[in-house]
Amino acid sequence: MRVYRPEAGSLVQREEPTPEPRRGEVLVRVRATSLNYRDLLILDGDHFATGSGSLIPLSDAAGEVAAVGEGVTRFKAGDRVLNAFHSDWIAGRLPGTLTGYGNGQDGWLAEYRAVGGHALVALPDSLSYEQGATLPCAAVTAWTSLGGVKPGEVVLTLGTGGVSLFALQLAKQHGARVVATTSSAAKAAKLTELGADVVIDYTATPEWGKAVLDATGGRGADRIVEVGGPGTFAQSLVAAGTHHADIALVGFVGRSGPPVDFMDLFRSGATIRKIWVGSREDTEDLLRWLAVRPLEPVVDSVFPFDDAGAAFERFRSRRNLGKVVVTVP
Ligand SMILES: NC(=O)c1ccc[n+]([C@@H]2O[C@H](COP(=O)([O-])OP(=O)(O)OC[C@H]3O[C@@H](n4cnc5c(N)ncnc54)[C@H](OP(=O)(O)O)[C@@H]3O)[C@@H](O)[C@H]2O)c1
Secondary structure, eight states, rough: EEEEEEEETTTEEEEEOOOOOOOTTTEEEEEEOOOOOHHHHHHHOOOOTTTTOOOOOSSSSEEEEEEEOOOOOOTTOEEEEEEESSOOOSSSSSSSOOOOOOTBBBOOOOOOOEEEGGGGEEETSSOHHHHHIIIIIHHHHHHHHHHTTTOOOOEESSSSSHHHHHHHHHHTTTOOOEEEEEHHHHHHHHHTTTOOOOOEEEOOTTTTTHHHHHHHOOOTOSEEEOSSSSGGGHHHHHHHTOOEEEEOOOOOOOOOOOOOOHHHHHHHHOEEEEEEEOHHHHHHHHHHHHSOOOOOOOEEEEGGGGGHHHHHHHHHHHHHHHHHHHHOO
């Protein structure tokens, strides 16, 4: 089988033996994978959980079951599946140790991958492999970030990355009002097309937290899907107002910014929840929701397996609007 492994910061395609599924394992014939911010960080050796060496990259995939090992009852050959982001977090609280795809164990940029049957979920027929492969990291993160969102609440999303676009789409499905930030007019138009009620250009309006207050009659956002981290958190606190908003602490695409003022945090009364994507149960809950409220993942571009390097470059350019997908013939 063909796989990609990083070598000195670039991806190199190699031929390796196709794994045999062992007891409890499922051999997946990968049909599509997708890229997330973490995959660039890992390739660049810049991830806090780095130490990946030459592990196969990518955390997200969809495919079909090629074979099952002894004792597997959840799946059979021919079933359509996608992976849960965490191979060993089934449900409940976050386990003490987790082994990430691409930074603790081989990921999914390969023609075949054998994993424990418990690490997979069924891919509904309503979703293509390309669409299924967009879900395990970004969509599940958006889902857990918005857990419990109520109709009429104001959800603030930051930028047009994978997590933020799914958060916008899911928030609208739940009847929320969405205020979204971005950095270009073209992306602003796309956010409006996807249902954003208010769009703020964070480059033209560096004090965008105040703009969120203005757009909400001074009250602020009820929920913030905080993907910017150091670069956005101070403004997010302004946007949160003082009414005990929920801030889902997701990421750090804005790598540096002003320090957070404790009194601002105190005044906001915000609840801050650290998100770690979600469990397999969260993934299954999302798929159940999508069965009754279908949603079309925003896909920017699809690259064939042989052009996986170009997919990474497209994603790195930040010109993409939506998920970058790699298909496996
Ligand atoms: N904790 C978790 O469970 C979890 C799960 C998934 C992801 N994450 C983290 O969440 C973050 C987003 O991941 P992703 O895969 O969705 O990223 P992505 O697709 O790479 O998102 C990139 C986008 O971020 C936006 N951005 C960059 N700087 C920004 C800023 N200062 N303010 C607002 N937006 C900014 C840009 O949007 P515009 O082009 O529109 O400006 C850019 O296109 C990453 O830090 C990732 O590591 C965490």
